[in-house]
Amino acid sequence: MGTQDSDEQAGGGTGRRALLGAAVLGAGGAVLGLPGTARATDARRGGGHGGGVKSLPVPTVIGHRGASGYRPEHTFGSYELALDLGADIVEAGDLVPTRDGHLVCRHEPEIGGTTDVADHREFADRRRTKSLDGVSVTGWFTEDFTLAELKTLRATERIPANRPHNTLYDGRWEIPTFEEVLRWQNEQTRRRGKQVWIYPELKHPTYFRKLGLGTEERLARLLRKYGKHRKNSPVIIQSFEPTSIQRMNKLVDNPLAVLLSGANSRPWDFVETGDPRTTADLVTPEGLKEIASYAQGIGPTLDLIIPKDSAGRLTEPTTLVRDAHRAGLILHPYTMRNENPFLPAEFRKGDDPDAYGDVFGAFRTYFATGIDGVFTDNPDTGLLAREDFVNS
Numbered sequence: 001m002g003t004q005d006s007d008e009q010a011g012g013g014t015g016r017r018a019l020l021g022a023a024v025l026g027a028g029g030a031v032l033g034l035p036g037t038a039r040a041t042d043a044r045r046g047g048g049h050g051g052g053v054k055s056l057p058v059p060t061v062i063g064h065r066g067a068s069g070y071r072p073e074h075t076f077g078s079y080e081l082a083l084d085l086g087a088d089i090v091e092a093g094d095l096v097p098t099r100d101g102h103l104v105c106r107h108e109p110e111i112g113g114t115t116d117v118a119d120h121r122e123f124a125d126r127r128r129t130k131s132l133d134g135v136s137v138t139g140w141f142t143e144d145f146t147l148a149e150l151k152t153l154r155a156t157e158r159i160p161a162n163r164p165h166n167t168l169y170d171g172r173w174e175i176p177t178f179e180e181v182l183r184w185q186n187e188q189t190r191r192r193g194k195q196v197w198i199y200p201e202l203k204h205p206t207y208f209r210k211l212g213l214g215t216e217e218r219l220a221r222l223l224r225k226y227g228k229h230r231k232n233s234p235v236i237i238q239s240f241e242p243t244s245i246q247r248m249n250k251l252v253d254n255p256l257a258v259l260l261s262g263a264n265s266r267p268w269d270f271v272e273t274g275d276p277r278t279t280a281d282l283v284t285p286e287g288l289k290e291i292a293s294y295a296q297g298i299g300p301t302l303d304l305i306i307p308k309d310s311a312g313r314l315t316e317p318t319t320l321v322r323d324a325h326r327a328g329l330i331l332h333p334y335t336m337r338n339e340n341p342f343l344p345a346e347f348r349k350g351d352d353p354d355a356y357g358d359v360f361g362a363f364r365t366y367f368a369t370g371i372d373g374v375f376t377d378n379p380d381t382g383l384l385a386r387e388d389f390v391n392s
Ligand code: G3P
Pocket: 002, 005, 006, 007, 064, 091, 094, 107, 201, 238, 259, 299, 334, 335, 375
């Protein structure tokens, strides 16, 4: 249902992922292997107590929407399992606002795909068709609900066709607020005796600002309230809209990351402000240098690291890892998933779309490019892959 960023559609989404432009191609095998090998020992770093991003193991394993390969995404069930499985950071959460201004954890404002709202007859008349970042979307939207109303809903599995087992947990968990996440982070840190990191993402900030629901100030206020607004706070903030990250840079001192979608895509804030640049412009050395003036990292789609051909097979790595590191930026690309449809074609095994492919082979290939971490729906798989990688 997402507009700019979702990559969870079965089939690998190759049609939505444009190959990187010639400007950033060309490093080929020269990139493969070297930076990854050099940084592999960093995985033995650990802890995270007050040491900032540099204290995290590298490559860092980030639980995407929690452990969404095993539980309905953006629930405390998913977040907690990610920690149980050993994720270094939990993506808690993708943030959208309610009508009364609370930040809640959903991947997009439309909640028909991830909750039981359609079963609530009292909300039948809230169904709308809206233009979300230029895309017509029909369903139920968080901005039309109060927090109290949203709390009567329960989360459901987003992709039951691929993850039928996860539907076992449909109806079990409510939608978390970000304030609850901040308290949960403290509680889990105490309970586990280890600093828990989170990686919230501001979703559709321009869309919400136009509705009078600016999200950056709300996020900054909550971070300050809980003393998590500092450079070394265990909270990394991400957004697909560079101007949103620039806004956050003025409000808090947390590490910040600019998300990057397909090379030919254009961040929605750029569309609204008339900035003609596309992602291909942002991943040039000049574009990266500018990002480094207000952010510490980028979160590119994996296809910007290694583009795929028309058959969905990996081609040669781009120079993005090298160029971003030269600009002083770390890279946390998205998203690794175990199931066949989400893997590069050469790592798929058999025809069953629910079956796991050779995800360890895919991890090995991506880690070898020198990325600093990766978002994955399956943190346990990511951790084993990292172990293989650092010991190879
Ligand atoms: O936040 C990194 C990654 O999550 C971006 O993709 O669509 O899952 O939010 P998305």
